[in-house]
Amino acid sequence: MTSHPVTGPQVTTPSGTTPPPRPRGRGKNVRWGIVVLCFGGLAVNYLDRSTLSVALPAMSKDLHIGPETQGFVLSAFFLTYAICQLPAGALLDKYGVKRVFALGAIWWSLATIGMGLVRGVGSLVGARMLLGAGEAGGYPAAAKAVSRWFPRRERTLANSVWDNGARVGTAIALPLVTALVSAFHWRIAFVVCGLLGFLWIFAWWRLYHEPADHPRLSDEEREYIEAGGARVEETPADQGDAPKVRWRDLFRYRTVWGMMLGFFCLNYVIYFFITWFPSYLVDERGFDLLSLGFFGTVPGLVAIVGSLLGGYTADRLLRKGWSITKVRKTCLISGTLCSSVIALAVVVPTASGALALLSLSYASLTFSTASVASLPADVAPSAGHVASLAGIQNFASNVAGVLGPIVTGFLLAASGGSYLVPLLVSGALSVVGALTYAFVIKRVEPLPVRA
Template sequence: MPPAPGTAPTRRTKIRWLMVLLAFLAIAINYVDRANLSVALPYMNAELGLSPELSGLLLGAFFWTYSVFQIPLGRLVDRFGTKVMFAAAVAWWSLFTAATAVARGFASLFAVRLLLGLGEAGAFPACTKLVEEWFPRRERATASGIYDSGARGGTMLAIPIVTALVMWLGWRGSFVITGSIGLVWVAVWWWLYRRPREHPWVSEAELEHIEQDAAAQTSEADQVRWQDLLRNRTVWGMALGFACQAFVIYFFITWFPSYLVDERGFSLLELGIFGTLPGIVAFAGNFLGGAVSDRLVRRGHSLTFARKSCIVGGMLGSSVIALAAVVDSSWLALALLAFSFGSVTFATTCIVTLPTDIAPRSAKSCSGTIQGIQNAASNVAGAVSPALIGLIYGFTGSFVGGLVAAGAVAVLACLIYLFVVGDIEPLPLPEGATHQSAAADSNA
């Protein structure tokens, strides 16, 4: 029910931006919690004696469960709502981040990383649902860029923060502190989050702005089955394209600190200072990608052009990661990696917006499920990428082969989005496949 007359301000409020700020903070915490292992790993090896091959398996273990549980948790987000599922996901992964402190070797570390990935699988489907609930179509890429930039912010902050915590408290203490931050977020989220029509701070003017696309809703059908979504070529193309994006981006999340230290000879101090530069560029890339795409929509371009042009241009720019492997100068390599990271995040903003663009126009949207499908495929690549790069590094003693492979995969992504993904428009509701009832959201 909407707020009673007089309980909400009449001017257009901007509570939708507060909601997406909460999502940004959750994703930032998410990426600190998943990236802290890559930062702490060089210092954990001295105590635990992990080889490069075992380190690669540890860095990739998170993605095994993260991939498998994307579709189930995306489905649960669509079924039970953003508020409950986002809170549950953050609480789960925060507890298992802190539990890393009690690990005593490869087996216990591997188990904790698997459980961490299970909880974090709910993050992006919940953010997608939030954007669909709180933003009109012409603002969704900007909103998606804001929450997705939390991934870059978290990755960027993980390097100096975790490095400082390791130096101060040791690697075990660093996991306890970073895990505790998420539990604070859960308390704030539970207090603040409501759906637009249930939030007492939202004015009628903002509610009308948010719901300006509601007239385009054409069906009261029950929730679309995920099996029917998997039969759609555009959904498959999105999944494969996002997998290519993940192969590139997870180098920065996993092996990047080790690359600077082992391959380019950066000291701990240089890593803490200069290792943040690609993250800063990537952070800006998220905002720029969303702003450019939404501006193209407002200027009358089709969603297909507005989204695909930014995705293809960004992924093509990210392919310069291959050049970073072969240049002699460490500082030029760092600059190329920064450009690559910024380009791939420019593309990522539109990639994570696509589920809200193509979700069928039904009263019971399946945007969380679609995000889960493309995330599941992307994080199979997230598991393969660090393990493969670790194997290449272990056998050759160099990151060159892994970075060249990443550049080739970036070009492959361009081809997929151009020729496999179809027009960016709401998918038709499949006949006879819309009768799987979904329980009412429990966001209140």
């Protein structure tokens, strides 16, 4: 095989050798097509879960759903979504990304269509819980696919790309579902969004292959992926020496608990933007509906840029020769620490100043999420543990998703509607998250096998 010159800093592979150069030219970037597929899956995933939020005003009139019941209906999703993260990760490691991600998408698409057929609160809650169970595999599936398809020095940017599918899907839901409800009926909106899931399933089943058997993957790109530290499954010849760690034993590691606590703190703050942020702008800053529709999108757009910047920065530092521990800690600590400026939003006098601080906070959070999504592949004791760790980490983050909106509501009620205490709590948890990544996680490396 002809050798290729390598320019720039001499980055080494996990085995200590200099990696082959990045493939260039047509047909030598198949791995980025895989990321686009994962991006589409997460976009549909978040579109389907957001459909109810947009259609609920029209549904509540037909199904006689009172305000006291609407919150319960919305939160039912997160109960099964959080719990099912744990088995979803284990199933992905056991049966593979292609089959489990496709089955999960079929499940959640049918549940979305089912919400268009409900006749009352009971059936709606049931369909919403089924949706949460089906969508639980999306995050760990995308994380595992990227771990298999990308060398370590490109993995963070790739994770930031598919992670932004969540923000794009949520953004698309508002105009799409509103148009469908206005032109037809809220039941049609659920059916159309559910059918979009089947379009993605068709594309996923036809186009996704593992690196070992992808028909369009060149030898040059395959060598680049594998030599760069992609977490491919061990061959039968290697399995005798592969780490043997049971799923439940993953909870014995300090690093895993650090990953869980850190993501819990980070996601607690993110869920403020997903749930209470519009109410904050209206109640605390006096925004009207028109202003909310325009300015309320600003933090989300800035967050997309923050996520891509986080992925680019981490991979850039890796290519410059920084250790994986130093890169991950730098991005995780700086992002979560900077997000604590959310606490200052309540003391600045102007609405524009508050919006700027909130946008900075959200972008700082997404700056870190690119590295958070890479941690399971970084620390997994074997390739067969990546999705399991992603599911465990995401379980903890969605516990924060369940508790965060509830705690904020209680704090608002106790303080007479003031956002001072809720935002101070969010800022404090950002600092706790930074300290967790700094001191609880000592080194970012494959977990050692314990007797």
